[in-house]
Amino acid sequence: MLLRPKLIGLCEQATTQLLLLCRNQTLIDLCRSILQEPGVLLVCASNLDEARQALAEGNIFLLLADTEQMSVLEGLLALVSRQAAPPPVVLCSNNGSEQPTGNIGWPFDEVILPLTSKQLEIKLSLYYSLFQYERSIERLRFENQLVEEGERRLKNDNKLLLQAVAEPLLAADLEGRITFVNNSACQMLMSDSDGLIGRLMIDFIPVDLAGNYASKWRDTCFYTDCVLAKVVVDFEIAVHWHGSERCWRTECLVTPMLHEGECVGVVVTLHELAEKSSAEKKLRRILEKDPLTGTMSRSAFDRVLSSQIQFSARHHQQFSLLFVGLDRFKQVNDSFGHECGDLLLELVAGRIVGIVGENCGRFGGDEFVILHGNIDSIADSGELASLLLLSLAEPYIIKGNTVYISASIGITDYPNSSRDSSELLNNAGLALSQAKSSGGNVYRYYVSGLQHHMAEELVQLNLLRSAIENNELTLRYQPQVDVLTGRVVGFEALVRWLRCDGTLVMPDQFIPLAESNGMLKAIDRWVLEQACIACQRWIERVRRPIRISVNISAAEFGRPQLLKDVSELLQLTELPANCLTLEVTERLLIDKHLPVREALQSLHNQGVLVAIDDFGTGYSSLSYLQSLPVDEVKIDRSFVKNIYRSSRSEHIIKSIISLAKDLDCSLVAEGVETEQQSGFLASLGCGVQQGYLFNRPMSEEQAMALLCSERVRAKCAGGGAVDLIAMLNDNLN
Helix, strand or coil, X not given: CCCCCCCCCCCCCCCEEEEEECCCHHHHHHHHHHCCCCCEEEEEECCHHHHHHHHHHCCEEEEEEEHHHHHHHHHHHHHHHCCCCCCCEEEEECCCCCCCCCCCCCCEEEEECXXXXXXXXXXXXXXXXXXXXXXXXXXXXXXXXHHHHHHHHHHHHHHHHHHHCCCCEEEECCCCEEEEECHHHHHHCCCCHHHHCCCEHHHCCCCCCCCCCCCCHHHCHHHHHHHHCCCCEEEEEEEECCCCCCEEEEEEEEEEEEECCEEEEEEEEEEECCCCCHHHHHHHHHHHECCCCCCECHHHHHHHXXXXXXXXXXXXXXXXXXXXXXXXXXXXXXXXXXXXXXHHHHHHHHHHHHHHCCCEEECCCCEEEEEEEEECCHHHHHHHHHHHHHHHCCCEEECCEEECCCEEEEEEEECCCCCCHHHHHHHHHHHXXXXXXXXXXXXXXXXXXXXXXXXXXXXXXXXXXXXHHCCCEEEEEEEEEECCCCEEEEEEEEEEEECCCCCEECHHHCHHHHHHCCCHHHHHHHHHHHHHHHHHHXXXXXXXXXXXXXXXXXXXXXXXXXXHHHHHHHHHHCCCHHHEEEEEEHHHXXXXXXXXXXXXXXXXHHCCEEEEEEECCCCCCHHHHHCCXXXXXXXXXXXXXXXXXXXXXXXXXXXXXXXXXXXXXEEEECCCCCHHHHXXXXXXXXXXXXXXXXXCCECHHHHHHHHHHCCCCEEEECCCEEEECCCHHHHHC
């Protein structure tokens, strides 16, 4: 196939021809097999008349002639020589063939027959590329001439042309002062050019649909959208003239005047509106709507919000903004795919619109903003937010999958929060962040000082990001002791933030911040890796199994990459799978938003153990837990601390231990601080315990020393109480 040259701006407008003067059928067939490119035609001529007709049609990129037809060839060359731009000639001859008599008058090429297909393809591609290149140069030259001629005409006739435009036309500088006005605009505004040039456009062109005047040029959408953003603005306005009772409903098209990429002014075209065509209405509807959800686009919502502010200011009314953000929407995309995520957004938008009507806009991603107008108090919006939260939390059926998702809502109001549209949106966004930080599925009001609080949180976030990059995070390990033998059987890995000034920050002070800002994935991965490495070192040193327990957050547990990370870390560290226990909360196990069962089963298949942390504080049922592959139950410290203080806590502990035995799960009690607590738990069959009674969380090196000392001893008295003779604190001295 003929190779097409890749020339920028190339555009075939006519068929390109190869003129073949030949009776050699082999050569004809060979050319035909090569010329498969669309727009390239093989024209065969066996006599002078046929060749003359082909020349008359023109657009020939090559004349390929067989010297066996010398008399015809010489006549054809004579015709070609009289053309202004004769095509190149390639003569095909056998050795010793006769050459044309006389001087052809322009360069020609010669090939010796017979030719291979590859040889002929290279030759034709060369001349075809040369022809296309020359034609593109001619076209560019012609277009440049047109541009230059157009510029000359524009400079000479610019003022006359603009004056002749039927549509009212104005131009303004960066300060909004009119620098040009044509006759049609003068007639429309009932003034002459002297009365308009030098005046401010905001004297008679407001910026909102209601016809309210802007006080400053730089506050208008002419300036913000056109001058600053350098984009064409097209909208409907009401044109007034100060002191006049007349008002024109007008379509306004504002175009930036750019010089070397910088805006030097604006051109405004006005069109007094009659009934628009259905096509124009349809186009405007498209521009005003978010293409995915059908709610207002952000630009459309901004204009509605500006208009609402001016309307509420005139009528002394209050309104609110509700900023809605979906909780853990990314997990839906990760679990079910982006197509499912888009379908979910459509359904969410439908539920919102079904409650609030059309006063809703999508602000990108999974966020929506609602304008709640003419309210008596901000409490009205709280009731609306509660209704939205209930509706959005209902399950969604998408492609056969049942998807659960909740939302968080931030609320702010006009005029108490602010009278500026940007500040109102920002305040609602701050309140949304507070709602998400509270765990989601709630709404929060914007309160004064929240911005300062968020600024402080941003400082902490930057410090935390630096801590991760500078390896300021560290792990502490709390022993899990078998009180019947006195031996340490495992450790729980606990992350701490050791600041450069020596301050030790506990996880409850930075983990929620990391989770709400997408940093928990990196922390969880680091903790898991360091814990596995440390445990393998202990095992190699003491030559007996040691278990390491690692807490997994809900965000990490819902991530498909977790299973791959666990498998890779086990291979990397050579840690036996049954020495790793992943702790998940009871609430996570019953979270319908996450693919819990599939993840647990995959971990179980790898041999990794799964423990339910803080057991007894959630709402899981026995039948549900029986269906999950759980290996261990941890009794929460809130129950342990109330042993001998609350009979209710003791009954709960007995029930948990009985349930764990029914599920064939091992038991670990956390938060054990007294010998009485330890003895009570041991008497019920919970022999593995952790807490300050045995040791506080320690470094990896201290844990190694503890394991090597073998000084942890315990003995039973009367088959019940446990007397811990050698306290582990001695081992750290």
